[in-house]
Amino acid sequence: MDVFVIEGGRKLSGTLRINGSKNAALPLLAASLLTDDPVILRDVPDLSDIRNMYRLLAELGVESNTEYDDQGISKASLKVVDNSEFHARYDIVRTMRASICVLGPVLAKRGKARVSMPGGCAIGQRPVDLHLRGLEALGATITLEGGDIVARVPQSGRLIGDMVFLGGPFGSTVLGTANVMSAATLAVGTTIIECAACEPEIVDLANMLNGMGAKITGAGSPRIVIEGVESLGGVDHTIMPDRIEAGTFMCAAAITKSDLTLENCPLDAMMSATDRLEAIGVHIDPVDHPDRVFAEDPLRRICKVSCSETLKPVQITTQPHPGFPTDLQAQFMSLLCLAEGNSVITEKIFPERFLHVAELTRMGANIHRHGTTAVISGVNKLTGAPVMASDLRASASLVLAAMAAEGTTVINRVYHIDRGYEKLEDRLSEVGASIQRANEEEVAAMGLMCE
Numbered sequence: 035m036d037v038f039v040i041e042g043g044r045k046l047s048g049t050l051r052i053n054g055s056k057n058a059a060l061p062l063l064a065a066s067l068l069t070d071d072p073v074i075l076r077d078v079p080d081l082s083d084i085r086n087m088y089r090l091l092a093e094l095g096v097e098s099n100t101e102y103d104d105q106g107i108s109k110a111s112l113k114v115v116d117n118s119e120f121h122a123r124y125d126i127v128r129t130m131r132a133s134i135c136v137l138g139p140v141l142a143k144r145g146k147a148r149v150s151m152p153g154g155c156a157i158g159q160r161p162v163d164l165h166l167r168g169l170e171a172l173g174a175t176i177t178l179e180g181g182d183i184v185a186r187v188p189q190s191g192r193l194i195g196d197m198v199f200l201g202g203p204f205g206s207t208v209l210g211t212a213n214v215m216s217a218a219t220l221a222v223g224t225t226i227i228e229c230a231a232c233e234p235e236i237v238d239l240a241n242m243l244n245g246m247g248a249k250i251t252g253a254g255s256p257r258i259v260i261e262g263v264e265s266l267g268g269v270d271h272t273i274m275p276d277r278i279e280a281g282t283f284m285c286a287a288a289i290t291k292s293d294l295t296l297e298n299c300p301l302d303a304m305m306s307a308t309d310r311l312e313a314i315g316v317h318i319d320p321v322d323h324p325d326r327v328f329a330e331d332p333l334r335r336i337c338k339v340s341c342s343e344t345l346k347p348v349q350i351t352t353q354p355h356p357g358f359p360t361d362l363q364a365q366f367m368s369l370l371c372l373a374e375g376n377s378v379i380t381e382k383i384f385p386e387r388f389l390h391v392a393e394l395t396r397m398g399a400n401i402h403r404h405g406t407t408a409v410i411s412g413v414n415k416l417t418g419a420p421v422m423a424s425d426l427r428a429s430a431s432l433v434l435a436a437m438a439a440e441g442t443t444v445i446n447r448v449y450h451i452d453r454g455y456e457k458l459e460d461r462l463s464e465v466g467a468s469i470q471r472a473n474e475e476e477v478a479a480m481g482l483m484c485e
């Protein structure tokens with residue numbers, strides 16, 4: 035298994051472009067199942083999770099082809115060529131639990147769906163009860179058969195619009211909202227989703243679906259109204275930039291005390307994160323492109339990131355959007371390891387999302403976890419060490435810590451990173467980081483330790 039070898043202490047400088055959002059792309063790719071017309075999605079990131087989704091869509095009768103323009107921006111063309119399959123098999127779903135987002139589209143378009151029940155993962159149990167309750171509210175009958183969710187539409191052949199409450203113990207559900215909203219576009223009558231997820235990725239999905247002829251209002255608010263239509267057509271849609279990647283790169287600039295320019299940055303979708311960064315002493319300054327005549331798209335800004343000499347401690351509590359995103363919790367924890375004073379992070383979405391604490395401690399961090407809260411006492415420095423990546427965002431936090439640490443860090447199991455960050459080592463190297471991918475033999479030849 036590949037590792038990252040990172041030499042800490044390097045300053046960064048230059049410009050990084052933010053890629054299309056993984057967490058928008060996955061439900062948007064699934065939405066291509068809702069029409070027999072051609073669908074074009076632009077700026078789909080090249081990630082292992084995305085490649086798994088293409089594999090799943092192919093099994094469900096979707097042909098896809100990706101081209102790149104001269105700026106390297108992807109253009110994915112998708113078209114359903116066979117509507118007969120309805121089974122998302124275990125061996126794909128187990129590699130990516132987000133496969134669950136094909137459930138709503140396949141059920142609504144084909145009348146039946148069989149999706150392997152996704153398992154848990156490193157950050158928690160990851161139930162889907164709200165997804166199932168939401169689809170049952172639209173008239174679906176759902177049974178569990180041999181580890182698979184089997185969903186069927188009513189005898190009439192179509193789902194029936196209704197009131198759907200999607201609130202759970204941790205707020206709403208992002209992919210559950212995506213599933214129900216997508217399915218409701220083809221239902222008979224009107225659906226009202228109460229306690230819908232307000233994440234920007236849901237807004238992006240609604241924009242794509244409306245471009246296909248759906249009638250959705252209220253996306254981005256806790257109440258979404260979907261007026262069902264007979265069928266949906268094709269669309270050409272550009273995926274919103276990845277706010278979690280943007281927040282990760284902002285932390286990279288801050289933790290190395292560097293100035294970075296970020297392009298295609300969704301500032302309007304990440305105010306809770308930039309609010310915390312400003313409180314820590316990081317400056318995020320939007321700049322208008324000198325030769326652009328159109329008004330900046332608030333989701334596609336250019337901004338300069340710089341950092342004061344000292345990092346200030348803060349309190350962070352992860353919340354559903356527009357609160358602080360749980361997907362940036364680990365990255366901010368790395369940054370706060372070097373703040374002057376005690377910070378407190380409370381994880382309200384995934385109570386077990388602290389696997390990065392032990393690894394950061396190996397690098398000299400001073401963190402004490404008490405249930406869903408971690409107290410981070412800032413230290414003067416971190417020290418490079420062999421560490422273990424455990425999940426996507428925890429891995430990113432280890433890369434950040436390694437970039438600031440004294441000495442060399444070897445991060446094992448970087449396949450976690452490849453799920454959500456495209457060519458991370460190349461892009462960070464381009465702005466000055468010392469980070470290289472190596473296999474175990476190469477690491478041994480360097481006289482370093484790995485897993």
Ligand code: EPZ
Binds near residue numbers: 057162205
């Ligand atoms: C999406 O996962 C994201 N993934 C996650 O990002 C993100 O952390 C999460 O939303 C929260 O923002 C994608 O979009 C592909 P949820 P999702 O359903 O939709 C509980 C990353 O690192 N819950 O909003 O699966 C659940 O246990 C990934 O990019 C139920 O109880 O998350 C959690 O505590 C990690 N029942 C909370 O709700 C359900 O039926 C939020 O989960 C569904 C969820």
